[in-house]
Amino acid sequence: MPTVQVETLTRFCEAILEGAGVPRHKAQVTTACLVAANLRGVDSHGIQLLPFYVDQLLAGEMDPHTDGQVISESGSCLHFDGQNGLGQWVAETCCGHAIRMARAQGIGMVVAKESNHFGAAAWWALKMREAGQIGIVMCNASPIVPPWQGREGRVGTNPICMALPGPWLLDMATTTVAAGKIFKAYFNQQPEIPAGWAFDSDGVPTTDTQKAYQGMLMPLGGYKGSGLAMMVEILCAVLGGGAMSTEVGGIRFRGRTVRVSQMYMAIDIARFMPLEEFTARMEKLVGMMKSTPSAPGYDEVLVAGDPEWRIEAARMANGIPIADGNWDLLVKAAGRVGVATSPV
C-alpha cells in the first residue's frame, strides 16, 4: 500500500482534473475536498471518488465550466441551481452564500438542485465552523437504500452533517454505513463485510461483499433510518425542486446525470451568546461525555469527530496510505487524461 504525501497527492489529483477539462481553480477546490477526507481517514470520500468524476467528465455528463446560478434569495432562504456543475464548486458557492446570509440575519439556508457529488459533507460544514457558525449540511444520493419494509432502492445514504466551533463534528450516512465502505471492500478484494451493513439485490441481509456491492444498504436502525433519510430527501430535493428518489442518478452510473440536491445551513452563534462562551460550553459538554466510565470492552468514550482528528494528525505527519486498488484506479484515470503517474 503506497503512502503518499499530501502535497504530492494534491498535485497529482489537480493534474488529473485539469486533464479532464476542469478549470484550475475548480480543480483545486475539488482536490482539497477529496484529499482532506483521506487525511481525516474517511477514505470512502477521498480520492477514491476521483476516477468516477473523470468518467462523468469524459462522458460529457458533468459540466466543469458552469458556476450554477441563484434562482432566488429571500430573507434567510436562497434557492440555487447547480446546473450540473462540479459538486464541490456548487458547495463552495453555496457555503459562501449561507455564511454571508447568517452574518446578515442570523441564519442562511441554501438549497441547491441539479448538483453533483460534493465529497464528504464535513468539508463543507467546516466552512461554517471556520466562520464561527454552526454548519448543517445534507444531501440526497443515488437510490440504493430500500425504505423500511421495502426491497427495492428508493433513497440514498442521505448524510446528516453538523460542524461548529468546538471539539465535535458529525458526518453520518443515514444507513448503517456509507456506501463508500462497501465500495472500498469491493475494490480491495475483501470477500466479507460485517453483518448489518447491506442487503443483497433480493432484499436479503448479506455479508458477501460482491452481493452487497450489487445490492442495497440497510437504513440505520430500521424504520428510524428510513425516516431520517426522508427528512434529508425533503429538505434537499423536495424543497429544492430537484430530482427525488429514483430520479437521482449516481457517479457509478453512466448515460444519465447525477442530479443530487444539497442543503447548506449556517447559524450565527453570536445571536444566542458570545462565540467564546459557546465554544467553552461545547468543551464542557464533550468533557461530560468523556467522563463517562467506559463500557466493558472499551477503554475510553469518544465523541463524533475524535477518530478523524486523530488520524488527521498522524497522516499530516506521515502521509496518506492509499490502498492498492484505489491507487491503481487513480493511475488508470490519469492515463485516460494524459497525465503521467506521480512517483510515490
Add this chain to the structure above:
Amino acid sequence: MPTVQVETLTRFCEAILEGAGVPRHKAQVTTACLVAANLRGVDSHGIQLLPFYVDQLLAGEMDPHTDGQVISESGSCLHFDGQNGLGQWVAETCCGHAIRMARAQGIGMVVAKESNHFGAAAWWALKMREAGQIGIVMCNASPIVPPWQGREGRVGTNPICMALPGPWLLDMATTTVAAGKIFKAYFNQQPEIPAGWAFDSDGVPTTDTQKAYQGMLMPLGGYKGSGLAMMVEILCAVLGGGAMSTEVGGIRFRGRTVRVSQMYMAIDIARFMPLEEFTARMEKLVGMMKSTPSAPGYDEVLVAGDPEWRIEAARMANGIPIADGNWDLLVKAAGRVGVATSPV
C-alpha cells in the same frame, strides 16, 4: 382497559391540571397536547405524563404562572427563557414566535432554555405545518442514555421531529425506542421488553422490564445514535445556554427542576416554491416510497406518520383505550388535587 371518549378525557385532564393550580388556558393547551398523542396512538406521550406533571406542580418544582420571556430576538434567531414554566406553554409561545419570524424572513429559529416536558414534539411541529411551513422541533431530556462506549447516562432520548404540509410526519427519539415505551411496559406489568431497547444499570443489554426501567436506553444504531443525540443537545442546550447532560433533571425525579431546552425551527416553504407545488411533490415522493415492492414478511411500505394517522382515525371514531395501569395513576392524581373521577 377502559375506552374513553376524547371529550371526556379532555375535561378530566383539564380539571386535574386546574386542581393542581394551572390557569385554565394553560390547562387547555397542555391537555390538548397530551390527548392528541393518545389519539395518535403515541400513548407514551399522552395522559400517562399527567401524573408526573401533577407531582412536579404539587412539589412546587414547576411554575404554572410564568409565561417565560424573550431574552433576545435578532434576525431569524430568538432566544427564550422558559423560567421553569409549563413545557406546553413554553412550546405554544415559541412556536408562535417561530411561525411569525418565518413569515417575516423565511426562517424562524427559537431556542428555549429552562423549560419543562412539552409532551410529544410532533404536536409542536404540526403547528408549523398548519401555518404552511416546515417545522423542526428538538429537545434534550433526562440523561438516561450512555454515550457510545460508555456505561453511565449522559444524554437524553433527545428527539428529532419534522412536520410539513404533506403525508409525512417524523417524530423519533434518538434511542432505539422512546423511554415512554419502557415506562408503559413497567406500569402495565409486562415482564419483558424486546432486545435492543435497553441496558441494565451496569451497562449490560437486558430484556427485563424492571431492570430496563432502572437502567438505560440504547442509542439508535450505536455510535450514530449518540451523534444524533449530541446534535440535539447542542442545538437545544449548548446554544440555548441551558442545562446540559447531567445538569438536566426529569419528570420522574423530585427535589430538582427539569431544566430541559428546546429548539423550534420554522421554514417558509413559499421562499422556495408555491406551497401547492411543495405539497404535490411530497405526495409524489411518498408515492414513490409506497411503490416499493415489500420485503418478505411485510405487505406494504409505510412512511413516517402513517401508523399514527391510521390510529387517529380509529380512535376519533371509537374513543381512546387507556391501559389499566395508566388509568389508575390518572385517578390517583385526580384524587390528590380533589377532582372527582370521571365516569368511563
